[in-house]
Amino acid sequence: MKKSFIPIILLGFIINSCTKDIVERNLEFPALQPVSTDINAGIWKPVLLTGPTEFPVAAPIAVTTPDYIAQINEIKTWQADLTKDEKAIVKYWSAGAVLRWNEILRELVAKHNLPPYQNPDGTYPIPNANNPLAYPQFPFANPPYAARAYAYVAAAQYDALVAAWHYKKLYNRAAPYTVDATVNALIPKSDLPSYPSEDAVVAGVVGEMMKLLFPGDQDFIQQKVEEHKRARLIAGANVRSDLEAGEALGKAVAQKFITRARGDRAGAAVGTPAIWAQLETDCIARGEIPWISQESPKRPGMLVLFGRVKTWLFDSLTMVTTIRPVPPPSTSSQKFKDELEEIYHLSTSITPEQRQIAHYWADGISTYTPPGHWNAIAAEDFVKQNFSEVRWARNMALLNMSMMDAAIVCWDAKYFYFNPRPSQMNPGIKTVTGLPNFPSYTSGHSTFSGAAATILGHIIPARATDYTNMAKEASLSRMYAAIHYRSDCEKGLEAGNKVGGYATQRALTDGAE
Amino acid sequence: MFKKIIVAVVLFVPLLGSAQTDIDGIMMEKNAFCIGPMFGYSSWKNYWEGTLKRENLNLGTVSTQMYSVMGNYGITNKLNVLFGLPYVKTKASAGQLNGQEGVQDLSLWVKWKPFSKKIWSGRLSLFAIGGYSLPVSDYTGDFLPMSIGLESKNLSIRGMADYQRGSWFGTVSGTYVKRSNITLDRDAYYTTEMHYTNKVDMPDAASFNVRAGYRDKGLIAEAFLDDWITPDGFDITRNNMPFPSNKMNATRIGFNFKYDMPFYPQLALTGNAFTTVAGRNVGQTTGFNAGIFYVIDFTKKKKTDSNESKK
Numbered sequence: 001m002k003k004s005f006i007p008i009i010l011l012g013f014i015i016n017s018c019t020k021d022i023v024e025r026n027l028e029f030p031a032l033q034p035v036s037t038d039i040n041a042g043i044w045k046p047v048l049l050t051g052p053t054e055f056p057v058a059a060p061i062a063v064t065t066p067d068y069i070a071q072i073n074e075i076k077t078w079q080a081d082l083t084k085d086e087k088a089i090v091k092y093w094s095a096g097a098v099l100r101w102n103e104i105l106r107e108l109v110a111k112h113n114l115p116p117y118q119n120p121d122g123t124y125p126i127p128n129a130n131n132p133l134a135y136p137q138f139p140f141a142n143p144p145y146a147a148r149a150y151a152y153v154a155a156a157q158y159d160a161l162v163a164a165w166h167y168k169k170l171y172n173r174a175a176p177y178t179v180d181a182t183v184n185a186l187i188p189k190s191d192l193p194s195y196p197s198e199d200a201v202v203a204g205v206v207g208e209m210m211k212l213l214f215p216g217d218q219d220f221i222q223q224k225v226e227e228h229k230r231a232r233l234i235a236g237a238n239v240r241s242d243l244e245a246g247e248a249l250g251k252a253v254a255q256k257f258i259t260r261a262r263g264d265r266a267g268a269a270v271g272t273p274a275i276w277a278q279l280e281t282d283c284i285a286r287g288e289i290p291w292i293s294q295e296s297p298k299r300p301g302m303l304v305l306f307g308r309v310k311t312w313l314f315d316s317l318t319m320v321t322t323i324r325p326v327p328p329p330s331t332s333s334q335k336f337k338d339e340l341e342e343i344y345h346l347s348t349s350i351t352p353e354q355r356q357i358a359h360y361w362a363d364g365i366s367t368y369t370p371p372g373h374w375n376a377i378a379a380e381d382f383v384k385q386n387f388s389e390v391r392w393a394r395n396m397a398l399l400n401m402s403m404m405d406a407a408i409v410c411w412d413a414k415y416f417y418f419n420p421r422p423s424q425m426n427p428g429i430k431t432v433t434g435l436p437n438f439p440s441y442t443s444g445h446s447t448f449s450g451a452a453a454t455i456l457g458h459i460i461p462a463r464a465t466d467y468t469n470m471a472k473e474a475s476l477s478r479m480y481a482a483i484h485y486r487s488d489c490e491k492g493l494e495a496g497n498k499v500g501g502y503a504t505q506r507a508l509t510d511g512a513e
Numbered sequence: 514m515f516k517k518i519i520v521a522v523v524l525f526v527p528l529l530g531s532a533q534t535d536i537d538g539i540m541m542e543k544n545a546f547c548i549g550p551m552f553g554y555s556s557w558k559n560y561w562e563g564t565l566k567r568e569n570l571n572l573g574t575v576s577t578q579m580y581s582v583m584g585n586y587g588i589t590n591k592l593n594v595l596f597g598l599p600y601v602k603t604k605a606s607a608g609q610l611n612g613q614e615g616v617q618d619l620s621l622w623v624k625w626k627p628f629s630k631k632i633w634s635g636r637l638s639l640f641a642i643g644g645y646s647l648p649v650s651d652y653t654g655d656f657l658p659m660s661i662g663l664e665s666k667n668l669s670i671r672g673m674a675d676y677q678r679g680s681w682f683g684t685v686s687g688t689y690v691k692r693s694n695i696t697l698d699r700d701a702y703y704t705t706e707m708h709y710t711n712k713v714d715m716p717d718a719a720s721f722n723v724r725a726g727y728r729d730k731g732l733i734a735e736a737f738l739d740d741w742i743t744p745d746g747f748d749i750t751r752n753n754m755p756f757p758s759n760k761m762n763a764t765r766i767g768f769n770f771k772y773d774m775p776f777y778p779q780l781a782l783t784g785n786a787f788t789t790v791a792g793r794n795v796g797q798t799t800g801f802n803a804g805i806f807y808v809i810d811f812t813k814k815k816k817t818d819s820n821e822s823k824k
């Protein structure tokens with residue numbers, strides 16, 4: 001009996017254990033079919049541009065000219081003999097330009113989200129944008145860096161598309177498949193004028209922004225730009241002149257945002273040894289126990305001056321007077337002791353469910369960071385909304401400007417208060433995820449999540465309660481991980497909600513609603 | 514008779530279910546059942562980040578304690594079934610990361626000896642071993658190097674040859690391990706590219722094992738070399754943490770013994786020690802295991818050591 005029984009059990013196991021096919025969610029996204037073309041989006045309020053015509057786009061050649069007909073024939077030549085790979089890139093990019101470039105950005109963030117290894121003398125090297133491929137590679141895409149990258153890309157992309165929509169309506173050139181019925185539309189047809197190409201605008205503007213932010217990955221980025229444009233040609237969605245005009249407009253708009261980025265003080269956010277020491281001295285002078293790096297060797301706090309970076313949605317005075325959280329419980333207070341005890345208790349009695357939550361939201365090294373996580377959440381919901389590309393861009397800009405401002409608000413509080421982590425105050429506290437190397441108050445996750453949930457709840461009201469609950473869970477996850485006190489999480493969430501409120505105000509007045 | 518020792522395939526994870534009984538040339542006789550507890554301790558201070566050997570001051574020394582129970586039953590003299598179930602606890606001597614502990618993976622093996630014949634002045638035996646292991650608690654594999662296991666279900670197939678002449682023997686075996694996908698607590702992750710899924714395609718693994726030494730009534734003493742290879746998988750990037758689907762390779766050498774109590778032959782003591790001499794994306798682990806095993810004979814008939822040389 002036993003002899004025959006064992007092989008049957010094993011066979012059952014084999015069948016259960018050897019299914020290897022994995023379906024990745026982002027490759028399942030359908031082709032974008034907007035419910036509205038948002039044809040009047042050229043009047044929406046840009047972020048930096050003085051208006052949609054700040055960068056001119058020349059009138060397109062007529063569709064009756066030999067040059068245009070040659071461009072149509074270029075499409076037909078592609079379509080006459082399509083390889084499997086060519087069909088695959090058409091399908092991939094058909095899900096949406098803003099979506100795919102957001103994914104590419106998340107991938108670059110995850111690739112670069114690794115803290116530099118120490119020098120032999122115990123100091124740490126600082127990545128150098130002018131030598132990005134030497135170790136440590138530039139950038140270290142930590143959460144503030146990532147928040148800023150997502151915001152610049154999203155805001156520049158939005159302004160470029162507002163300008164593009166102005167010219168689309170102005171010139172009103174139909175898509176190749178409409179001009180010539182023998183051109184196949186390999187993607188859903190649209191009434192949206194095709195000049196300048198919105199896809200090429202996005203590829204142009206985002207490609208340029210990414211080359212600034214990830215200078216060591218220029219070849220990878222350029223290859224994606226070329227693939228994206230080729231996909232639009234093959235799909236019969238754009239002729240070459242649609243693409244050229246779009247890419248040129250995107251690149252021009254990018255320059256304006258690159259100029260802002262070079263002057264937004266992020267370049268100095270690392271600080272200096274004198275500044276690092278001063279923050280500690282100031283905290284001691286206030287009668288509080290200062291944060292101390294628990295890394296070995298001690299690593300300077302992450303981007304100590306990021307709190308002074310230029311914000312998008314409010315000015316720095318508003319941030320200090322209206323949004324900066326109240327001081328944390330004094331390190332000598334009973335409330336502080338109680339909160340510390342709460343984290344010690346959690347760290348020694350974590351439930352499997354709490355551990356799962358801590359890991360789900362950890363978004364630590366080698367991930368796309370908490371802002372990237374909220375981009376992923378937003379993107380997967382936006383796919384279901386069938387937004388036009390310009391509305392996708394507008395919503396991504398609102399989300400990411402909020403999260404960059406949330407990073408600035410949070411980093412301002414962290415280094416203004418310089419509050420120690422729970423495991424510094426009680427070495428018996430062991431963490432369920434990597435301990436971030438910066439002061440505790442307030443929680444970055446909570447601030448990012450409060451901002452994201454607030455603006456996303458405005459964009460998709462039916463999901464508002466879900467977003468609020470997700471933000472609360474993300475916030476609590478940091479207590480489960482034993483790296484934050486309750487005050488860090490609650491005050492972070494409150495500040496984030498306030499930042500999200502400024503984004504909502506902008507959304508109500510930008511002309512898109 | 515049961516001789517055991519867990520020689521964990523110690524990577525970043527304490528144990529990948531390679532009990533020595535499924536990799537030696539010994540069979541339990543029909544109706545005999547052997548069972549016993551094992552204790553194991555292993556640790557590493559240095560590890561290979563890709564091919565770069567380094568230490569990590571934020572981990573210090575990562576140690577693993579293991580308490581397990583193992584058993585072997587003789588269905589016939591030529592067909593045995595074996596099992597192993599460890600409880601594992603990890604700890605880092607520096608830094609803040611919490612150790613993990615829990616019941617790890619249940620391993621089952623079927624061991625078959627289809628061929629055993631006198632050749633020259635010794636005896637050649639051939640074996641086929643099929644193994645399966647699966648997690649039996651909801652530990653987190655995606656928390657290396659503190660995880661107690663990798664979470665995958667593993668199906669292994671092994672071919673083995675054993676030759677004994679007098680009291681001296683040698684055994685060689687090769688194993689292929691097919692591993693199931695694992696499910697993470699997060700829904701996206703980066704390897705060498707971004708993945709939008711909670712499922713991870715675990716690379717299959719292979720191992721090669723050679724052991725030789727003295728084997729006679731009441732005492733086995735042998736040296737071994739074990740080479741574990743993950744042909745696919747990716748390297749840990751600079752200053753990153755390990756990930757379950759890394760390319761984990763390890764070459765280990767060690768020594769085993771088994772000693773039957775002279776006046777109470779149902780009891781046997783076993784032990785081993787090993788160290789890692791080369792690796793990639795694994796800890797440079799050194800460790801030992803020790804156990805006591807008890808034989809129950811369901812035929813109520815006096816059994817002797819099933820030493821190969823006497824069959």
